[in-house]
Amino acid sequence: MQTLGERIRTLRKQQKMTLEALAGTELTKGMLSLIENNKAKPSMESLQYIANQLNVEVSELLEEVSGHELREVLEKAEILFNTNYDVLSDEYEQLIHLVEPYLPKLGQGYESARLLEMYSRCKHQAHKKDWEEPLNQAAEIYEKLNITARRAKIGIVRTAVKFQEHKYQEALNILQEERADLEKKGIWMDPVSRLDFDYVETALYYAIGDHESALKLMDQAIEYSKENKTFYHLDDLYRIAAAHAMMSRDEEKIEYYLKKIEAYGVFADDIDAERFSFFVKTHYLNSYKKQYEEADKLFKTYNLEKDKLFTHYFLLERGKTFYGLKQFEEAIEQLEQVVIQDVINHPIDLSIFYEKDAYLALCYTAIGQTEKAKAFAQKALDLIKEMPDTPYKTFIQETYKQIVTD
Template sequence: MSTIGERIRKLRKQQKVTLEALAGTGLTKGMLSLIENNKANPSIESLNYIADRLHVDVTELLEEISGNELREVLEKAELLFNTKYDELTTEYEQLIDLVKPYVPKLTQGYEAARLLEMYSRCLSFTKQMGSETLLNRAATIYEQMNLTAKRGDIGTFLAGIKFNNHEYQEALNILLAERAELEVNPLWIDPLSRLDYDYLESVLYFAVGKYEDAIRVMENAIEYSNKNKTFYRIDNLYRLAAAHAMMTEDEKKKDYYLQKLHSYSEFAEDKDAKVFIYFAEIHYLSSYKKMYQEANHLYNTVFTKDMVNKLFTPFFLLEKGKILYGLNQFTAAIEKLKVVVIPEILHHPIDLSIFYEKDAYIALCYLALNQKEKALDYAKIALDNINEMPDTPYKKFIEETYEKVKRD
């Protein structure tokens, strides 16, 4: 944060004004230099004179953080915050270092609220303390400005903090409370915010095992999106619907929603949506139909270097390991499965359950290789991981694998 003198000098240079020109007839060049270098304190009369010469309000000079300075910080912060996931290195830490000195003074205005919001989110992303208090401060500022959509965003993120800590019921409670509070506000009519809440509410119902509620909210959201020609979140909703159809082995619905997602991916030129479709088809063949030859053929047909990224690569590695197990290539399967790492941004219990199967498949491979002790070790790891997860076909598979390894 800058001093009055530094702010005067910065504004003067931005406007390409010389010391002599700014001093004019009201100040000497030497006095203005002393002020800019913090060696003399300007009088109120001098400040008003300088502000008038610079064509700014005198508050721009008096405020510890000027509006221009805050806007510059916001511009830099937005660039850091919006770095693509695959390109992320230390951007969140950089943003924290950039914004931290300003935090005590961020009390009003959009710039202050947005900086508080991004700073808080980055604290959460990097597992540092203090994010919730600052998010509530940002929410209050947004409320004062009647920016209900931005206020709504903070509500979903507050729930997301608990979700990322695997406190799923608490996350759902927070989301429902935030939604109830927003819905009494007649200004909260933004369809994008509504779809954000619908999507996250459905996700959280799935997370706590309340599948009927999850399906109800999900289907209502899809209907609302289509009826209002608002395709925001529709790709996420179709993925969710396809994943649920797979878990219930409703192949007709699975195909329907993947076709819908395919149409969306063509329309929006969404590469990630196409990659998900390929993964879903391979996953359904290997996990549900146990058609390993067909899954392997599809994998070899569709998987390309263009699909390699931090999020999807572990999913495809996992499928390849399962396929190798199904093809009785047990040693190769173990090697493939052991390098699978759960992506750091995955926190949903169903996603985690899919990855917890990894150790169960390793156990089956060791069992097939007559290495019973290793098989039991890995089966126990899978069982311990899945224990707190809701009931899914993945949990059932892990439990059955553990019993098989113990018995054989």
């Protein structure tokens, strides 16, 4: 962090001022040089004069962190925080180390609140202690500044903490409490923030198995998004709708929502929309229709680009296709590569991935490795135990019964 002299020199150079220009008629060039090099301390009168010359408040010169310096730190922090998941490595740790020295000097402005928010979230993601207080500080500053969107986001973050712990009912309770609190304080709510809450609440209703409430809120959110022409979270809501249609075996709605997702992908140039659409098609053929030959044909038409998240969905489906084609060794090879990424926390997604062990159990049964088959069947059953009722849970339970108890 900069000293007083360094802050004066930085501001002078940013404004392309010479020592002579800043010294003006009240200071000598030599004295100003001493001040900038921290070899002399200016009087309050001299400090006021320098601030006037630089067109800043004296408080900015006296602060241990200038507004400009804080904005530079914020810019670096935003880049680290928003690193794409596919290339994410130690960026969260870097952000923590970047922000930590500034914590005692942060003020009550937006930059300070945003740094506190990102610092807190990174500490939580890195499984470090004492992450909550900075988040609460950020929330207080956002409220004072009436920055509604960022204050609302804090509510989503608090919800996400419980969601990542797989405490879905607690997460829903926190979200609803946050929503009520924001409405009571009059902070509620710009369209983007409302759609944030609607989307997360919809996902949480599905997480606890309340499909009726989920569908009702999802339909409301889609209409609200269209009415306000924000189209925010519209693709996410369509994905939830497609997943529900798939579990309900409603092929007409599956096709309808996939067309919506694909159209959005073209509009937004979003490759994930294409990946999701391909996954749903192969997943429905494998898990619901048992049309493995059709799934195999589909795989051969699609270029499976490497992707940190979707690759594992594709490996899972490829393994299931090979199982259905009775190519058991190939199926085992694909399935054993599947890893559940740490961002996968929704019980429906987890249940889909837990099928992996059930399919491995079936493959090992087919090739005569009974003990391995029983171990994988037991593992799948243990994992699915706390998940809500879905076709995936039923499949795992039936597979266990077939392999272990029959």
